[in-house]
Amino acid sequence: MRFRLIAAALAGAGLFSANAYAQTEIQWWHSMGGALGEALNGVANQFNASQKDYKVVTSFKGTYGESMTAAIAAFRAGSAPHLVQVFEVGTATMMAAKGAIVPVAKVMADAKEPFDPNAYLPTVTGYYSDLKGNMLSFPFNSSTALFYIDRNKFKAAGLPPVPPKTWKELIAAAEKLKAAGQDCVYTTGWPSWVHIENFSAWHNVPIGTKQNGMGGFDTQFTVNSPLHVRHVSMLADMAKKGLFTYAGRGNQADGKFQAGECAMATISAGALAGTIKAGKTDWELSFLPYHDDVKGAPQNSIIGGASLWVMAGRKPEEYKGVAKFFAFLSRPEVQMEWHTSTGYVPITKAAYELTQKSGFYAKNPGRDLPVRQLTNKAPTENSKGLRFGNFVQGRTVIEEELENVFSGKKEPKAALDDAVRRGNEILRQFEAANK
Numbered sequence: 001m002r003f004r005l006i007a008a009a010l011a012g013a014g015l016f017s018a019n020a021y022a023q024t025e026i027q028w029w030h031s032m033g034g035a036l037g038e039a040l041n042g043v044a045n046q047f048n049a050s051q052k053d054y055k056v057v058t059s060f061k062g063t064y065g066e067s068m069t070a071a072i073a074a075f076r077a078g079s080a081p082h083l084v085q086v087f088e089v090g091t092a093t094m095m096a097a098k099g100a101i102v103p104v105a106k107v108m109a110d111a112k113e114p115f116d117p118n119a120y121l122p123t124v125t126g127y128y129s130d131l132k133g134n135m136l137s138f139p140f141n142s143s144t145a146l147f148y149i150d151r152n153k154f155k156a157a158g159l160p161p162v163p164p165k166t167w168k169e170l171i172a173a174a175e176k177l178k179a180a181g182q183d184c185v186y187t188t189g190w191p192s193w194v195h196i197e198n199f200s201a202w203h204n205v206p207i208g209t210k211q212n213g214m215g216g217f218d219t220q221f222t223v224n225s226p227l228h229v230r231h232v233s234m235l236a237d238m239a240k241k242g243l244f245t246y247a248g249r250g251n252q253a254d255g256k257f258q259a260g261e262c263a264m265a266t267i268s269a270g271a272l273a274g275t276i277k278a279g280k281t282d283w284e285l286s287f288l289p290y291h292d293d294v295k296g297a298p299q300n301s302i303i304g305g306a307s308l309w310v311m312a313g314r315k316p317e318e319y320k321g322v323a324k325f326f327a328f329l330s331r332p333e334v335q336m337e338w339h340t341s342t343g344y345v346p347i348t349k350a351a352y353e354l355t356q357k358s359g360f361y362a363k364n365p366g367r368d369l370p371v372r373q374l375t376n377k378a379p380t381e382n383s384k385g386l387r388f389g390n391f392v393q394g395r396t397v398i399e400e401e402l403e404n405v406f407s408g409k410k411e412p413k414a415a416l417d418d419a420v421r422r423g424n425e426i427l428r429q430f431e432a433a434n435k
Contacts, residue, residue, distance in 0.1 A: 022052070025056075025057050026054055026055065026325060027057055027081035028056055028058045028081060028082065029067050029081045029083065029085065030058060030061065030085040031062060031064045031066070031067045031087075031306070032141075039338065039342050044057075046334070047325055047328045051324070053321065054324060064086060064087035065392060067086065068086045068087075068090050068094065070084075074311075075097070075100045075312065080311035080314075082311060082318060082321075083309065083325075084308070085140060085308055086137070086308075086309050088303060088306060089388075089391040089392055089395060090392065091307075091387050092388055092389045092430070094136075094137065095136065095387075096217075096430070096433075098434075099312055101309050101311060101312060102310045102311070103135065103137075104135045104138045104310060105117070105134040107310050107319050107323050108326065108327075111319060111320045111323030113323040113327045114327065117129070117133060117135055119330070119350065120135075120330075121346075121352075121374060122379055123375060124139045124142050125139065125347075126384035127139075127302065127307075127385030127386075128307050130214075131211075131215060137307035137308060137310075138309075138326050138329070139303075139347045140306055140308050141344045142303040142304070142345050143303065143304050143344055144198070144303055144304065144345070144374055145189075145194045145268060145301060145304070146267070146272075146286070146288065146369055146370065147163055147264070148264065148271075148275070148283055148284070148285055149163045149164075149264050149284050150260065150262070153182055153263035156180060156182075157176050157179075157182060157263075158176065159173055159176055162284075163264075163284055163285075163286035164264075165286070165287070165289065165292075166289055166291065167289045168291075170264065170289045171234075171238065173264070174186055174238065174243040174263075177263050178242055182263050183261070184245045184262035184263070185242070185264065186238065186244050186264040187244070187245045187257065187265050188244075188246075188265065188266045189250065189254055189265070189266070189268060189271070190249070190251065190267075190268070191249060192249075192398040192402065193395075194267075195231065195235065196223055198288060198302055199288075200223070200228070201301055201379075201383035201385075202297060202301055203227060203290065203291065203297045204294075204296050204297065204299040205222075205225060205228075205382055206225075206382045207382075208221045208222055208223075211384075212382065212384075212385065213387040213388040213389075214384070217427070217431040218431060219427060220420075221388075221394070221419070221423040221427070223420060224417050224420045227291075227294065229412050231291070232405055232415070236408075244406075245262065246406045246407075249403075251267065251271065253267050254267050254271040254274060258274050258281065259278065260280035260281050269285075269344075270343045272285070272367070273342070285366035285369050287372075298376060298377075300373065300375065300378075301373045301383075303345075303374065305344065308326075330347070332350040332351040332354040333351075335348055335351030336358065336360075339351065340360055345371050345374065356368070388427060388430075389430025390427075390430045394426050397422045397426065398419045398423065400419075401419040402415070
């Protein structure tokens with residue numbers, strides 16, 4: 001084992017000089033820094049040590065948006081990397097970059113590498129596949145939103161230290177927590193991702209027409225439906241009563257919960273590692289709350305995170321190396337190590353089952369909840385994901401309008417109507433630019 005670790009380190013550093021000139025390099029541009037960047041490099045080094053023909057070379061290129069933009073620009077200049085890590089909301093943009101990408105399904109078929117899309121979690125692959133089920137990009141780091149509570153704060157308010165399951169139960173608990181002197185009762189991270197995108201999937205209602213944009217670019221947003229208006233109105237009322245503390249558009253709520261400020265939070269599953277490290281809460285995880293009078297709810301949640309896109313313009317032999325790397329990433333033991341060390345979900349059913357058999361979930365309660373929530377029910381057209389052009393800007397519009405509601409500047413219906421109108425303008429611009 002010790003020799004294997006040393007070999008992996010040497011291979012990753014490119015010190016096996018005997019193979020240095022024979023190996024085909026695979027360039028991988030990514031957006032992970034810090035501990036996650038170290039974990040990503042570890043995966044590349046492990047692959048490099050597992051065979052002699054190919055060497056994956058990783059390069060940090062900034063934020064997800066910066067990496068995506070840089071890769072497309074590099075393709076146009078004839079110097080694209082083989083792989084680029086792109087966040088889930090960039091899927092439609094990558095698809096529309098004509099001739100710039102090679103679908104993963106084609107890469108694997110051409111290389112004759114074993115590849116079964118059914119081996120992967122359907123709510124993960126559905127996000128990155130076309131309507132025929134052909135995988136366009138390779139899922140890499142996937143997470144979902146979860147519900148966190150601080151049991152100590154519940155006990156202090158005389159409440160059972162059990163996460164509420166429904167929004168009615170959450171509001172009832174929030175009122176008692178507030179009455180007991182709790183300042184930050186409930187907060188949320190990523191408001192559009194949690195309260196529009198995941199909320200819609202969890203209640204099996206569409207975010208837009210054409211299967212949430214997966215059926216074509218000529219789609220329209222539908223986030224001003226009666227259920228959406230009702231939910232945002234509920235949040236606005238909670239904010240007025242001091243039951244909901246708005247933390248910001250990103251992951252600022254993670255820090256508030258991890259610091260022990262808030263009793264409840266809807267934040268990413270990926271925030272658990274930081275919560276454990278902070279050690280200031282007696283945390284417990286649960287599925288997202290749901291409205292129990294909505295037929296069929298809860299359905300399944302959707303992912304956040306990123307996938308790996310294969311850029312066009314490289315040699316056939318190089319694509320064989322990409323296919324071998326993807327086959328390596330799909331191995332249950334590799335996925336289990338990535339899952340348990342980072343908090344991201346394992347992308348294959350076999351990896352999830354292997355993690356179960358290892359006893360990891362028994363020793364670490366709650367770490368299986370992301371997979372269980374993503375697979376709560378078979379995904380529908382409303383819950384397998386979304387694919388809207390320029391959704392980075394579209395999500396910003398939604399968040400601006402939600403902020404207008406939470407600050408009391410707009411009524412919920414007017415704000416969501418404006419979000420649809422402004423969002424549709426962005427969709428039409430994207431459609432016109434990519435006919």
